[in-house]
Amino acid sequence: MSENILQGLSDALAGTVDRVGPSLVRVEGRPRQAATGIVWSTDGLIVTTDHVLEREDQIVIGLSDGREGPAQLVGRDPNTDLAVLKTDFGDLMPATWAAYDNVRIGELVLALGRPGATPMATIGIVSAKTDFGRRQKASGFSQGLIQTDVTMYPGFSGGALVNSQGQVLGINSSALARGISLAIPTETVRRVVEAVLSGGRVRRGYLGVSVQPVPLPPALAGRLGLNQPSGLLVMSTESDGPAEQSGIILGDILVNLGGQTITDLEDLQAVLGSNQVGSTVAGRIVRGGEMQQLSIAIGEAK
Secondary structure (H helix, E strand, C coil): CHHHHHHHHHHHHHHHHHHHHHHEEEEECCCCCCEEEEECCCCCEEEECHHHCCCCCCEEEECCCCCEEEEEEEEEECCCCEEEEEECCCCCCCCCECCHHHCCCCCEEEEEECCCCCCEEEEEEEEEEECCCHHHHHHCCCCCEEEECCCCCCCCCCCEEECCCCCEEEEEECCCCCCCEEEEEHHHHHHHHHHHHHHCCCCCEECCEEEEEEECCHHHHHHHCCCCCEEEEEEEECCCCHHHHCCCCCCCEEEEECCEECCCHHHHHHHCCHHHCCCEEEEEEEECCEEEEEEEECEECC
16 A cells, blocks of 8 residues: 555656646756746746846757757846746747645645756755745745755756646745745746836835934934834935935934834835835934924836
8 A cells, every 4th residue: 555655646746747847948048057947928938047147148948848049038136036038939838836825834845947958856845934024025025935845956946846736836046045945936926027028127116325224212212102113324315316305314214114114224125116116105204303204205226
């Protein structure tokens, strides 16, 4: 009986590799080690990790059927370590993607890569869904990240983390954390692809200020009705930048933006999402020991 169970599991895993394999491509975008990409659409869109593209031209894609051809870089987002490529192949097999909410801690997963002519696979489990909150949101991850115990062999970055149904849970990356196997979930991949296709890049908000965290004395915070230990001290403003045009000056302490408490740089970055570009939001600053309200315009980072 145990042999039959083991054989069944083995056959299922091999079958999963067979199903997903045609959706994996070899990506040659750096001098030494090829990486992996995943077919996003039948008309030639490929998603991979940003860090494996050390050049922006002369990128070569290798398909599962042995064909090779050039790929153009449509756009990239270093913050999420994602990039989108376009090839002239119009008969590709897109992967089937699963939502982050469907990822279960403890479920069996395969990490698949194609840095060579044939696919490679390692097995493991989902160790955690790393909802790092502000830190992840500030970096552009719409969800968290998927942490696993799979072995990330050279060239696996840009490859697929796959569940037992052959669905892609995310894109594996070895560049997000040292010594930890992480995958970028579907929702973040989709958001970056849509942003890149619409504008060539992911838009991010911008104020044009240099800031650093500064403690708020309890007596001052209490008098101003602030329930936070710190704010962001404005060290400088860009000439004619969004902050300066909004009336922010050297020495102001930013404590709230768009209704969100600001205690450190990660709080500020979390507010400056792509949906805020071009908008004007309410801000609260401490100036000369007194609270002031400002309407703050949010520009676009270049």
